[in-house]
Amino acid sequence: MPIIGINYEKCNSCRMCIKECPRRFFIDESNNRVFFEDVDNTCNLCGHCIAICPEDAILYEGFGDDTFTFEGIDKLETVVPYESFYKFIRATRSIRHYKRREVPKETLKKVLDIMQYAPTANNLQYEKYVVISDREKLKNISDAVIETLTRNPGMKAQYEENFNIRKKYFEVPVFHDAPHVIFVYSLLDMPVTDHNIGIIITYGRLAAQSLGLGTCWIGWVQIAALESKKVMKLAGIRGKHMGAFTIGYPNITYKRCPPRSRKPVKGLKLE
Numbered sequence: 491m492p493i494i495g496i497n498y499e500k501c502n503s504c505r506m507c508i509k510e511c512p513r514r515f516f517i518d519e520s521n522n523r524v525f526f527e528d529v530d531n532t533c534n535l536c537g538h539c540i541a542i543c544p545e546d547a548i549l550y551e552g553f554g555d556d557t558f559t560f561e562g563i564d565k566l567e568t569v570v571p572y573e574s575f576y577k578f579i580r581a582t583r584s585i586r587h588y589k590r591r592e593v594p595k596e597t598l599k600k601v602l603d604i605m606q607y608a609p610t611a612n613n614l615q616y617e618k619y620v621v622i623s624d625r626e627k628l629k630n631i632s633d634a635v636i637e638t639l640t641r642n643p644g645m646k647a648q649y650e651e652n653f654n655i656r657k658k659y660f661e662v663p664v665f666h667d668a669p670h671v672i673f674v675y676s677l678l679d680m681p682v683t684d685h686n687i688g689i690i691i692t693y694g695r696l697a698a699q700s701l702g703l704g705t706c707w708i709g710w711v712q713i714a715a716l717e718s719k720k721v722m723k724l725a726g727i728r729g730k731h732m733g734a735f736t737i738g739y740p741n742i743t744y745k746r747c748p749p750r751s752r753k754p755v756k757g758l759k760l761e
């Protein structure tokens with residue numbers, strides 16, 4: 491059990507852990523002490539007790555990496571003010587033109603590291619990751635995706651012409667000739683699994699952007715994978731849920747952020 495108790499030499503009985511724990515594993519003892527009890531071993535390791543404790547008194551083991559703090563942790567708006575965040579988000583584009591240059595392993599590791607801090611339902615963190623950098627392998631997956639999407643009469647009309655054009659400009663059309671593709675998949679078949687994967691990919695894409703990299707979500711693979719086991723097999727992934735995005739140095743820059751239509755929001759007058 492990773493939370494193993496409380497260091498009473500440090501604990502000031504503030505009871506913040508009791509209020510914070512989503513599962514109510516911290517108990518208020520009559521002798522003015524708090525203790526941790528997880529009879530069923532169902533603590534989901536969210537670590538909120540560790541994060542909240544003003545005295546750093548929560549005892550834990552085997553929890554993954556170490557805790558981390560920094561100046562401004564209690565005022566995150568000073569770390570990334572809305573104005574900077576707004577520009578960053580508005581200017582983030584799906585990149586479909588890449589330099590051939592490979593991304594150093596250390597940089598890819600930074601992206602994957604951020605992806606593993608994405609929230610997941612019940613903090614299950616059940617997702618698995620595959621990075622493919624072998625062009626031949628990516629070409630085989632790309633071919634299998636195109637074959638699957640254009641074989642299906644319902645999808646042929648939508649995809650055939652598009653891929654015929656793309657084939658003229660790209661060796662690996664589905665992946666825009668990017669040097670790497672990151673796949674995220676899960677063997678857990680739950681309604682929230684696709685949400686988890688989507689959030690993880692979004693974290694990865696934003697991390698990549700902050701490192702000067704470009705990315706593009708490749709839903710084509712996801713759609714083809716639903717139809718064809720070959721796509722999954724070639725990518726070395728299993729299960730019913732997956733997502734993929736390309737990553738590399740962009741060979742393009744943008745001069746302005748495109749407009750987006752505004753959707754009405756029920757319950758809040760925006761105009």
Ligand SMILES: Cc1cc2nc3c(=O)[nH]c(=O)nc-3n(C[C@H](O)[C@H](O)[C@H](O)COP(=O)(O)O)c2cc1C
Pocket residue numbers: 582583584585586706707708709710711
């Ligand atoms: C779930 C999802 C799947 C996508 N699939 C593809 C894809 O298969 N191929 C592609 O070139 N772009 C894909 N995109 C990129 C979208 O086309 C792109 O986000 C949209 O046109 C807006 O452009 P922007 O991301 O530059 O703002 C996908 C985006 C999302 C969110």
